[in-house]
Amino acid sequence: MAKKHGFRIDLHVHSVFSGESLADPRDILEAAIEKGLDGICVTEHQSLYASRPFDELKKDYPSLVVLRGVELSTDAGHMLVYGIDDAEWNDWGKDRSVNGQELIDRVRKLGGVAIPAHPWQVVPSPGNQEGLQFTVDERITILDNLTAIEACNGKQLGHPVICEILGAFAKQRGIGRIGGSDAHVPENVGNAYTVFRTPVCSPRELVRAILSKTYYPQTS
Numbered sequence: 001m002a003k004k005h006g007f008r009i010d011l012h013v014h015s016v017f018s019g020e021s022l023a024d025p026r027d028i029l030e031a032a033i034e035k036g037l038d039g040i041c042v043t044e045h046q047s048l049y050a051s052r053p054f055d056e057l058k059k060d061y062p063s064l065v066v067l068r069g070v071e072l073s074t075d076a077g078h079m080l081v082y083g084i085d086d087a088e089w090n091d092w093g094k095d096r097s098v099n100g101q102e103l104i105d106r107v108r109k110l111g112g113v114a115i116p117a118h119p120w121q122v123v124p125s126p127g128n129q130e131g132l133q134f135t136v137d138e139r140i141t142i143l144d145n146l147t148a149i150e151a152c153n154g155k156q157l158g159h160p161v162i163c164e165i166l167g168a169f170a171k172q173r174g175i176g177r178i179g180g181s182d183a184h185v186p187e188n189v190g191n192a193y194t195v196f197r198t199p200v201c202s203p204r205e206l207v208r209a210i211l212s213k214t215y216y217p218q219t220s
């Protein structure tokens, strides 16, 4: 096995609590350890509460950092939210369709970060089905106060150019690039992840690390 560098966290994982995934939580945690990850962040769709059972389960997996976030639908596409606790979520996020910019600003005020997930789109090319081309999702290009984007998502691994395009956008904007598998089955956990310089063991440490922008996405 290659020498490990940094602290590797898959920041985008779904389990059975997402509704559309059948992944058993224990299988996810075991897969993460098998893949050599240092941590995962569970980001169920539309509900921060949904992943609460992981707080109980993680006691059985002391070698793995298990964090919880949420993936929300906004008018600027899906966003991953980190560093918010359950009480705050009750106040602002629950069952609400959200404006992307408002989400970013509100979450930041609460001490967390909201990050556009898989923010790419296919360039429309009528009559030409071959050689798909990709670009940055134009809905995120008008957002202010972006901290980072998810430059590498496990579901786009068939098109590594997407990672490059999003990486170039992040560089141009001076924002961070995270990676996450977007796994809905245990086998896909760790297909993409984020490498941090130092250990990240709590939601607050995760936010601090993301704000530092000293990390990079990786695929396996």
Ligand SMILES: [Zn+2]
Binding pocket: 071, 078, 117, 118
């Ligand atoms: Zn998504």
Ligand SMILES: [Zn+2]
Binding pocket: 012, 014, 071, 182
């Ligand atoms: Zn997702």
